Amino acid sequence: MTSGTLAVSAFINTHLAAAGAAIAWAVLEWLTSRRPTALGLISGAIAGLATVTPAAGYVTPLGAIGIGILTGIVCYYSVVVVKNKLGYDDSLDAFGVHGVGGMLGVLLTGVLATTAINPKGANGLAYGNPRQLLVQFIAVIVCAAFSFVLSFGLLKLIDKVIGLRVRPDHEGIGLDLTQHRESAYTIVG
Numbered sequence: 001m002t003s004g005t006l007a008v009s010a011f012i013n014t015h016l017a018a019a020g021a022a023i024a025w026a027v028l029e030w031l032t033s034r035r036p037t038a039l040g041l042i043s044g045a046i047a048g049l050a051t052v053t054p055a056a057g058y059v060t061p062l063g064a065i066g067i068g069i070l071t072g073i074v075c076y077y078s079v080v081v082v083k084n085k086l087g088y089d090d091s092l093d094a095f096g097v098h099g100v101g102g103m104l105g106v107l108l109t110g111v112l113a114t115t116a117i118n119p120k121g122a123n124g125l126a127y128g129n130p131r132q133l134l135v136q137f138i139a140v141i142v143c144a145a146f147s148f149v150l151s152f153g154l155l156k157l158i159d160k161v162i163g164l165r166v167r168p169d170h171e172g173i174g175l176d177l178t179q180h181r182e183s184a185y186t187i188v189g
Contacts, residue, residue, distance in 0.1 A: 006057055006117070006118060009056075009057065009061075009117055009118075010056040010057040012061055012064070013052055013055070013056045013057075013059060013060075013061060013063075013064035014049065014052055014053075014056050014064075016061055016064040016065050016068060017048040017049070017051060017052035017055075017056075017064045017065070017067045017068035017071065018045045018046075018048035018049045018052070018068065019045070019048070019065075019068060020048060020064070020065045020066070020067070020068020020069045020071070020072065021044040021045060021047050021048025021051065021068040021069070021071040021072040021075070022041050022042070022044035022045040022048060022068075022072065023044070023068075023069075023072065024044060024068065024069045024070075024071070024072025024073055024076070025040050025041065025043060025044025025047070025072040025075070025076050026040055026041050026044060027072075028072065028073065028076045029076075032080075040076075043075070043076075043079065043093065043097055044071075044072045044075070044076070046097055046098075047071050047072065047075035047097045047098075047100075047101040048067070048068040048071050048072065048101075050097060050098045050101035050102050050105065051067055051068070051071040051075075051101040051102065051104050051105035051108070052064055052067050052068065052071075052105060053102070053105055054102075054105045054106050054109045055067060055105055055108055055109040055112060055113065057117070057118050057121075058109055058112075058113035058114065058117055058118045058121045058124075059108075059109070059112040059113060059114065059117060060112070060114060060116070060117060063112040063114075063126075066112070067104075067105065067108050067112065070104070070108070071101055071104060071105075074100060074101075074104055075096055075097055075100055075101050075104075078095075078096035078097075078100040079093045079096035079097065082096070083095075083096055103140050103144070106136050106139055106140050107133070107136055107137060107140060109124065109136055110124050110125060110132045110133035110134070110135065110136030110137065111124045111125045111126050111133055112124050112126055113127070113132060114126075114127050115127075166178065166179065
């Protein structure tokens with residue numbers, strides 16, 4: 001096995017999408033709060049990596065940049081707006097960055113894939129093959145349903161056996177002290 005033009009294309013696309021998403025996320029932070037953050041830049045880059053993963057070996061570099069920019073916008077909105085509106089508990093923004101990014105990446109592969117980059121693949125919607133987007137959409141639905149059902153079952157089992165939540169008083173004191181018996185932060189007053 002050798003590293004050829006397809007590997008180089010995937011390598012370049014991975015970097016371009018991560019950069020595009022990081023910049024888009026930082027620009028959105030700047031527009032909304034006049035202060036882009038290092039965490040936002042990194043979150044954008046990680047979202048770009050998660051999103052381009054299914055597409056890296058199938059899209060053009062320009063397509064990868066577009067994926068990155070769109071990812072920065074969609075994942076930022078998912079983390080900053082949707083999570084707050086729905087009020088779900090996701091302290092690391094795993095769903096907003098990886099879940100939303102991954103689903104977006106699968107769908108965008110169905111739009112931007114081209115046999116000019118990977119002859120063993122299929123063209124996407126932008127290259128005259130709307131069926132590929134349908135295939136990708138079905139894959140997202142099946143994977144989401146499977147993941148939801150399996151996760152729900154496992155979480156219910158864990159809740160019955162050991163519980164999912166800590167006691168409210170432990171949460172108030174802080175999990176660093178109550179669960180690990182150490183202080184993660186030194187606050188000097």
